[in-house]
Amino acid sequence: MLIRHTPDLSYSQVTPKEAYLNRRRFLAASGAALVPGMLFAGTKLNGVGKGPFGTTETQTPYDAVTTYNNFYEFGTDKDQPAKLARGFRTSPWTVAVEGDAAKPRKFDLDEVMKLAPLEERIYRMRCVEGWSMVIPWIGFPLNALLKQVEPTSKAKFVTFESFYDPKQMPQARYGGLPFPYVEGLRLDEAMHPLAILAVGLYGETLPNQNGAPLRLVVPWKYGFKGIKSIVKIRLTSKMPQTTWNLANSREYGFYSNVNPEVDHPRWSQAKERRIGEFFKRNTLKFNGYGDQVAGLYAGMDLKANY
Amino acid sequence: MQAWISRPTTERNAVTITNALTGRAAKAAVFVLCLVPAASLLWRALHAGLGANPIETITRSTGDWTLRLLLATLAVTPLRRITGVPQLIRFRRMLGLFAFFYGCMHLTTYVWLDKFFAWPEMARDVMKRPFITAGFTGLLLMAPLAATSTKGWIRRLGGKRWQLLHRLVYFSAAAGSIHYYWLVKSDVRRPVLYAAILGLLLFYRIGGKVMGRLEEQRRWGDGALSGPDGA
Numbered sequence: 001m002l003i004r005h006t007p008d009l010s011y012s013q014v015t016p017k018e019a020y021l022n023r024r025r026f027l028a029a030s031g032a033a034l035v036p037g038m039l040f041a042g043t044k045l046n047g048v049g050k051g052p053f054g055t056t057e058t059q060t061p062y063d064a065v066t067t068y069n070n071f072y073e074f075g076t077d078k079d080q081p082a083k084l085a086r087g088f089r090t091s092p093w094t095v096a097v098e099g100d101a102a103k104p105r106k107f108d109l110d111e112v113m114k115l116a117p118l119e120e121r122i123y124r125m126r127c128v129e130g131w132s133m134v135i136p137w138i139g140f141p142l143n144a145l146l147k148q149v150e151p152t153s154k155a156k157f158v159t160f161e162s163f164y165d166p167k168q169m170p171q172a173r174y175g176g177l178p179f180p181y182v183e184g185l186r187l188d189e190a191m192h193p194l195a196i197l198a199v200g201l202y203g204e205t206l207p208n209q210n211g212a213p214l215r216l217v218v219p220w221k222y223g224f225k226g227i228k229s230i231v232k233i234r235l236t237s238k239m240p241q242t243t244w245n246l247a248n249s250r251e252y253g254f255y256s257n258v259n260p261e262v263d264h265p266r267w268s269q270a271k272e273r274r275i276g277e278f279f280k281r282n283t284l285k286f287n288g289y290g291d292q293v294a295g296l297y298a299g300m301d302l303k304a305n306y
Numbered sequence: 307m308q309a310w311i312s313r314p315t316t317e318r319n320a321v322t323i324t325n326a327l328t329g330r331a332a333k334a335a336v337f338v339l340c341l342v343p344a345a346s347l348l349w350r351a352l353h354a355g356l357g358a359n360p361i362e363t364i365t366r367s368t369g370d371w372t373l374r375l376l377l378a379t380l381a382v383t384p385l386r387r388i389t390g391v392p393q394l395i396r397f398r399r400m401l402g403l404f405a406f407f408y409g410c411m412h413l414t415t416y417v418w419l420d421k422f423f424a425w426p427e428m429a430r431d432v433m434k435r436p437f438i439t440a441g442f443t444g445l446l447l448m449a450p451l452a453a454t455s456t457k458g459w460i461r462r463l464g465g466k467r468w469q470l471l472h473r474l475v476y477f478s479a480a481a482g483s484i485h486y487y488w489l490v491k492s493d494v495r496r497p498v499l500y501a502a503i504l505g506l507l508l509f510y511r512i513g514g515k516v517m518g519r520l521e522e523q524r525r526w527g528d529g530a531l532s533g534p535d536g537a
């Protein structure tokens with residue numbers, strides 16, 4: 001038997017999305033006002049200028065950027081981080097910058113936020129799995145932070161470490177990866193103006209699932225190089241051992257520059273699916289940032305140094 | 307007294323179960339149940355609920371259900387023996403055909419939605435990428451089983467030969483499990499779970515065979531010692 005059910009909520013009664021988003025922003029902002037220096041995920045960021053290198057391509061919708069995430073500490077399914085990182089405590093937050101530097105020290109998050117003017121950088125993001133997005137990040141060049149500690153001549157590499165707390169990240173132990181998550185760059189890559197530390201996206205502070213409160217964005221490399229929720233940065237003379245490289249060195253090289261000519265052993269990297277599009281598009285070398293970064297790898301065999 | 311009260315009830319229960327399992331309604335119910343994953347995908351597709359990467363969602367779901375239904379098919383025989391409800395055999399063909407159905411949907415998703423008929427690219431995939439090779443093999447092995455699943459084909463081939471052919475299902479399920487295991491990046495929990503269930507189902511059969519052999523040997527042995535000829 002069919003039972004006709006009349007919905008007891010008419011469409012006109014539904015709160016418009018704009019309104020509830022504003023309410024959420026208001027709550028976040030009022031929270032931040034109560035505790036000075038605290039920034040919650042989804043707080044509006046003011047005084048953000050337009051940064052260089054921006055693409056004019058269609059931006060991936062906010063919903064997709066914030067519900068389709070690889071953040072294995074909060075589960076290996078794409079939709080898990082958005083759900084399981086909700087209660088993640090990102091305040092107070094400090095970043096220790098240490099190693100081969102003349103002035104190593106710790107930075108509070110609000111110090112970090114004031115190191116350089118915040119810029120919007122609309123970058124392509126290409127995941128090693130074969131999908132891509134266009135994301136309007138907010139951040140500043142990584143070199144602004146590194147210059148603060150004055151790297152010595154011994155420093156050749158930069159190691160980044162994520163926050164890890166098994167209590168807040170109970171799913172992490174099933175991820176099959178050793179945590180805390182570690183990533184690395186060569187110092188000249190890290191100093192490149194394209195490499196940024198992001199503190200926000202779509203005009204607001206980073207949602208937890210996107211790596212709040214502070215993450216790396218290196219748009220010419222596969223997405224996993226963009227380490228999330230950074231607590232430690234170390235300048236070293238040796239190439240660091242990075243998480244995915246440790247897990248499977250044949251599949252995830254240290255460089256991991258986007259390169260359609262070098263396949264992942266299990267799948268081709270020649271094409272990618274832009275989230276929201278049906279047809280795949282060709283993947284561009286260095287994710288289309290070759291004009292800016294190809295010089296970093298002059299004379300290097302990119303097939304051997306994948 | 308106890309026995310007198312309880313016996314008719316158990317008998318009645320047994321009869322009810324048998325009736326329920328041999329009736330038309332049971333088959334229809336299993337049929338509808340097997341269609342739920344496909345219907346759910348369709349419903350979510352129409353209501354924009356397939357997530358940020360719909361093609362991936364469809365690929366994953368159809369792949370998952372292929373493997374789950376293959377395992378369900380393989381679970382029928384052990385379940386019949388363990389529960390003592392032989393009527394369960396009625397559902398085996400349907401489960402197997404549904405596994406093939408979801409496998410075909412899985413392949414169609416790959417060919418149409420994912421690769422959009424880029425044949426040379428797919429040929430390279432099948433040759434070069436072990437996980438695709440395994441998946442393709444698994445589905446290919448299911449095809450002759452689906453084709454010969456009718457009563458007519460059992461008759462034409464003869465029970466023994468038909469049964470031998472249909473042993474391919476073990477290889478197909480193994481290929482499917484390997485396909486899944488080789489696909490994941492680092493979290494192997496789900497593929498390992500599927501492989502473990504498959505292992506258990508195979509172990510039950512091999513164990514059963516070995517036990518049967520031993521039993522036979524024992525009986526023959528006894529017979530040789532105490533039988534009229536041996537004495």
